Amino acid sequence: MTPALVLIAGLLGLAVGSFLNLVVYRVPRGESVVSPPSHCPRCSRPVRGRHNVPVAGWLLLRGRCADCRLPISIRYPLVELATALLFAAVAWRFGASAALPAYLWFTGAGIALALIDLDVRRLPNAIVLPSYPVLVALLACAAAWEHDWWALGRAVIGAAALLGFYLLLVLAYPAGMGWGDVKLAGLTGFVLAYLSWPALLIGAFAAFVLGALTGIALIAGGRAERKSALPFGPFMVAGVLLAVFAAAPVADWYRLVLPN
Structure with missing residues (x-):
């Protein structure tokens, strides 16, 4: 199939x-x-x-x-x-799997948000906010179908944790992060933590690594300066997609190399 x-x-x-x-x-x-x-x-x-x-x-x-x-x-x-x-x-x-529709939705919404952020440096509420109830409903149905309510609870905790982390970043350094990033962080934390805690950690960390590497490359190529602002939404979306595919293999490798 x-x-x-x-x-x-x-x-x-x-x-x-x-x-x-x-x-x-x-x-x-x-x-x-x-x-x-x-x-x-x-x-x-x-x-x-x-x-x-x-x-x-x-x-x-x-x-x-x-x-x-x-x-x-x-x-x-x-x-x-x-x-x-x-x-x-x-x-x-x-x-x-029952979770497939939710991750297809996030992929489509993520592509739109990434492109809009690149174009106009905004993450529109018209896409971000409706995605919350849609993804909650889809993953709640998936949790019910798979009899795995802890996955949904973990997703809620992950959403709150990542949203809170981005909120602290905005309050500490408003010039480095936007409120759109904070709202998107809740979505990314939700879909990442539904998969696993390693997925949440890898996806969140990957966004910052990808952003840093891109910034270094642009500075080295003379297309940006050290204080140039980069839209962060595309890196957040890329981090989620990377974790969707890489989190399980990385977690398995970690358990193999460092067994309990």
Whole structure:
């Protein structure tokens, strides 16, 4: 069943990625993601159905609007492909488990948040806050299905702990962290701790390591200075995804190398 599930998740990811492109463009502008339908920002002509097919539509148009020939960024098909690959990878990681929908939701929301943070240095409440009840409901259903209520309790503790930690960072050094990061920290702590305590530790730590390495690379390449601010949301999302795949192997290795 897993190969079929991975394929279905990948195809779903293509469709979700297409929608995420719309979300990333409209949400920061305060526009509806429902109406009007997808259209060219220059000539306002609606996108034809055949041109709205993920990846294939961009290739068919050769990266330009069908009417006014405005260039269409290559980021659109790349987001669709990346979402498809990540959805497929998450489906492979969880299989047909009850927790799969929750981690697919976080993956989609995380991609949108990371891109918006890169674009406008914000993590919109319109995405972060609704994700709380959605993920609580999905993981509560998963805990009930798997008869593992401790996993849900651990998730709540992890969310509170990571949110509290980020809150302390903001209060101690407001210039180094934003309130959007604090709100996102609760989500990341929730989905990480549901998996395990090692996942929480690895995912939280990985965000800071990835951020530091990226900052060093940008400074070394002359593209940033020591005091340059980097959006931290993408690193938080990347840390979660890294922990989803790496936490269990790392924990197993640790137990093997340092047995009790």
